Amino acid sequence: MDKLRIGIIGLGTVASGVYKTLQDINNIEIIKIAVKNINKPRSVSVPKDMLTDNAYEVVNNPDIDVVVELIGGVEPAWDYISAAIKNGKHIVTANKELLAKKGEELFNLTEKHNRVCLYEAAIAGGIPIIMPIKTILAGNRIHKIQAILNGTTNYILTKMDVDGASYEDVLKEAQELGYAETNPTGDVEGFDAAYKITTLATIAFKKRVKIENVYREGITKIRKEDMAQANELGYKIKLIANATIDENGNADVRVHPMLISKDTTLAHINYVTNAVAMSGYPIGDIVLSGPGAGEFPTASSVVGDILAIQAEFGKTDYMLPMMRCHHEHKANPVNINDTYNKYYISITAPNAIGVIAKIGTICANKNISLASIMQKEVYENSTADIVVITEKCQERLIKEVVEELDNCTVNSLIRVAE
Amino acid sequence: MDKLRIGIIGLGTVASGVYKTLQDINNIEIIKIAVKNINKPRSVSVPKDMLTDNAYEVVNNPDIDVVVELIGGVEPAWDYISAAIKNGKHIVTANKELLAKKGEELFNLTEKHNRVCLYEAAIAGGIPIIMPIKTILAGNRIHKIQAILNGTTNYILTKMDVDGASYEDVLKEAQELGYAETNPTGDVEGFDAAYKITTLATIAFKKRVKIENVYREGITKIRKEDMAQANELGYKIKLIANATIDENGNADVRVHPMLISKDTTLAHINYVTNAVAMSGYPIGDIVLSGPGAGEFPTASSVVGDILAIQAEFGKTDYMLPMMRCHHEHKANPVNINDTYNKYYISITAPNAIGVIAKIGTICANKNISLASIMQKEVYENSTADIVVITEKCQERLIKEVVEELDNCTVNSLIRVAE
Known part of the structure; x- marks a missing residue:
């Protein structure tokens, strides 16, 4: 030869x-x-x-x-x-x-x-992913991807979870160990994962997804308190690259932190390991995991x-x-404000009783159901920490809810994976 | 076209x-x-x-x-x-x-x-496995496979674990639900998994493994007590198809139940889901999971x-x-008695104090270290249940240990995955 x-x-x-x-x-x-x-x-x-x-x-x-x-x-x-x-x-x-x-x-x-x-x-x-999608999975219509595609952020989030440490402290440690770059923006703001999901979704959906239509949020605002509360509720927080496509070719592709149930494989993908979960017909659900870099x-x-x-x-x-990669067809972009998600909201409020009623009313007025609402901590100055988990609702409505909570501090608003 | x-x-x-x-x-x-x-x-x-x-x-x-x-x-x-x-x-x-x-x-x-x-x-x-091994992973030397390749047995073991039920009861239920056949031998005695690991190891190792050299043990002797004790020790019990090859082409290929640490992905592969974990150079460790049948x-x-x-x-x-599949080279078989493993041993003994000393002595005489030895239950007739976990030792020696425990009942001898 x-x-x-x-x-x-x-x-x-x-x-x-x-x-x-x-x-x-x-x-x-x-x-x-x-x-x-x-x-x-x-x-x-x-x-x-x-x-x-x-x-x-x-x-x-x-x-x-x-x-x-x-x-x-x-x-x-x-x-x-x-x-x-x-x-x-x-x-x-x-x-x-x-x-x-x-x-x-x-x-x-x-x-x-x-x-x-x-x-x-x-x-x-x-992780073998592109070649399997293009060869042995070629008979499938893949309609959903949930993936951990960036080792640096997964390392940081895992360490925050395991050590109960803040984002800033873990980032510093990760930089010292060489797991994060001196300028970590490309990783921690989700650019790296956004590049990857753009191509992965294009290949899996057989329709071209454009990077400018990929919604992106990083992990810099995740607090150690969010980690602790997520754990208590049965979740881990991961930077998830999501992509779904509907029968009309509308592709919702995005990268952002998510609360993800401990019952899923992705919740247990730790440190620099990556994983790709895919759902399609006829295959059903598969998860491929392994080293994402190195x-x-x-x-x-x-x-x-x-x-x-x-x-x-x-x-x-x-x-x-x-x-070969022919993609004559383009996916239709979906604006993040039009998507439906469950949400975790952490609020610090001046008066717990009043605010629980207020949150309930604001959400009810927008037809948003609440899965749970919990008072976590009451401080000496009579402010209180409250954690809300909503049922699925439209992103634009949850943003309105946050705006209307004008006398509270909304510490975090994080989407919850289904 | x-x-x-x-x-x-x-x-x-x-x-x-x-x-x-x-x-x-x-x-x-x-x-x-x-x-x-x-x-x-x-x-x-x-x-x-x-x-x-x-x-x-x-x-x-x-x-x-x-x-x-x-x-x-x-x-x-x-x-x-x-x-x-x-x-x-x-x-x-x-x-x-x-x-x-x-x-x-x-x-x-x-x-x-x-x-x-x-x-x-x-x-x-x-699960995409054969095509990935033969294409995108072709540059690797894969030296280890640990896999859950039979959905019926994984369903039975998961149900035994979740419900605290006996093998017989769960088998009956699985048969009623159509997850197990009327004659379940091919699944529960490990034949199905043995067929699969024979071919999988051949492809991954690029050397032909013969079915007659694949050691095989089923799940019919796993007791609900073993499940409970494994859980307590931080393990799950799974029917694992194992294959390793050393640098001289000696291939140790086998199917048997194993205690597998809850820290591993395989321990969380439940019901009819299958998974294949592989290690190789240069890739490191990957795990592919998904529906194994249907x-x-x-x-x-x-x-x-x-x-x-x-x-x-x-x-x-x-x-x-x-x-294409050319396998001019054959793997050298390794006899199960020559392999080294960690073991879980459940013993019912007439006298706990005496038997702990006796087990200790028998093992020490064969240079077998014990990771732990625990008395689990003392009965009214002064017999006691004891659980031993050994360090790695040769299979033929552990069989001698079991023989020499002549005044005890050895309820279970199950290998422990590293």
Whole structure:
């Protein structure tokens, strides 16, 4: 069998794992690796003449069949990838931001040039998810995804839960341990998870979801008190990437914290582990869980994609037909204000008795049923903490309720998973 | 695109689900369905002229590209499948027994005739497992599998746990509800799970495991007292299909009940749900869970296999290269007596103080460390119930311990998962 010749752009954590893993695998030859700085000390020992600081020596290299892009971000990655496709190369990438923002252009370009772009590593790291959806689950209509797609935030929320610690304290610790970046915004504000669910929902629903229609809320406002109260009520708080689609193609796709019942598998996915729960017809409900990031787990997915290309390379004119991405149809976006959810509301009120009646009246006037309303703590100044769990109601109405609670402090408003 | 023409052998639960699912899918045409009795009333409405009571009208039909075998058992299924392959047809099957007993012959025959045999539905029903292992996980060396592969036994064990009921009572209820067969042997004695782990380990380890080397123990001796004590100790009892392979190709493959820590995902897989936990390099640990049986989940896998064939049919001479099964290498079997495990032992002893000393001495003489030894109940006749948890030790030694406890009743000896 001829060797498949690959070039890699980037030699960070994931690329190092890919390089190491490929040492044990026959029939794959690494021709060139593009890096920013050739002389930087690295954890992986790569022959000097394999390195270049000019990515176009990979992209334009006639001896390279597949370009593996592992630098992340939209630019210059998109420049490199689009040039490579035009040069007849297949692409393997772990670039979730590029897929979310340029997916449509990217897949149109690959089809135009009869090339494939595989990206298992971009979503949920090592967990097999993209290839299963596109192959063995192809006969399904998947209508719901609930997923934990960001290890950093899941680590922070797990630590807050286990240690009873505040968000700020755990973030600091996570930064010291290298689980969170110095500028944690991409993770803690939900951007990373939003990129991933955009592509995952597009693939699962077979309709293109646009990143600008994905509602996003991070975890920075979650208090340790919310964690404790959620636990008491039989829930955990997780940053959940949600996507549902109805029969008319209306796709409700969003990332935000949720109270999720301890009876579910997702509630027990802890620390940096990721998980994807999906529901569809005919399959029913499945949950896939595993490492969502890291050198070796992510390398597993990148190498799996490379081997899929290698298996068919040179044998057929139209390679990997199931892995192609045609999405002529676009999903219709659903505004968050039009969605229906259950809510957890934590309130500090000047007078417990009065406020319970007031909340009850405000909600009743909007036809919102309450599942429970509990006084948690009464302070010396006669203010009290109250926790409300609503039944399912429209988001715009619950926002009106919050506005009308004008003499109370609403500490938290968190959606509750069904 | 030309339609892929399929013939189905069998029209039971799974085949009905396949028939219904295919109604929504283009480019697949059902030509013929072989059944035992054409006139039997069915839940699915199939045109009369599509049915035949002669399976050879499917197997020998020149208008059929793919034969979908859904009758189960070795004969006559093997007759039909082997004849179909020789006639140039690709195979999709859900037949775990046939795969376990005839896998080697089957895959040699498909290679000889350049045909594929896909069997996602045979292992863990709807859970995507075979195709992921063979495609996106292909770069891994998987060295460990722990799985719940039989829904009937998992249902029985879950009900025993939840209701505090005896095996006999729950079995009876499960039979009434249709979760267990009138003759439950295939499920409760672990045959079904043994068939499945034989094939799953073969695929994951890339070395052929033989069914006769798979150690097997069922759940019929599990007592409600064992359930209660396991719970108290932080465990659940599950029928676990285990497979590990070492660097020398020694494969320890077995099915038996195990105490499994509540900290693991598998401990929370309840009722008829199945799950497969796998460990490998570079991926680390993943867990895939979902419906292990049933009309529609199993149909998802059968249809996924059909669509995989359809995607490449007629486009290449050597279809689905990653899904081929070559296993020139055989795994070396490991005898259960040579394995190392932790054990739970429940003993009823004539005299608690004496027996604790005696157990301690017998174990110490064999260099077996005890993790805990607890007196659970003292009866009026001065006998006592004692529960022992050992550290890891060799199976043959623990059997000697049981033999030497000659004046006690050993109620249960159950392995404990690490």
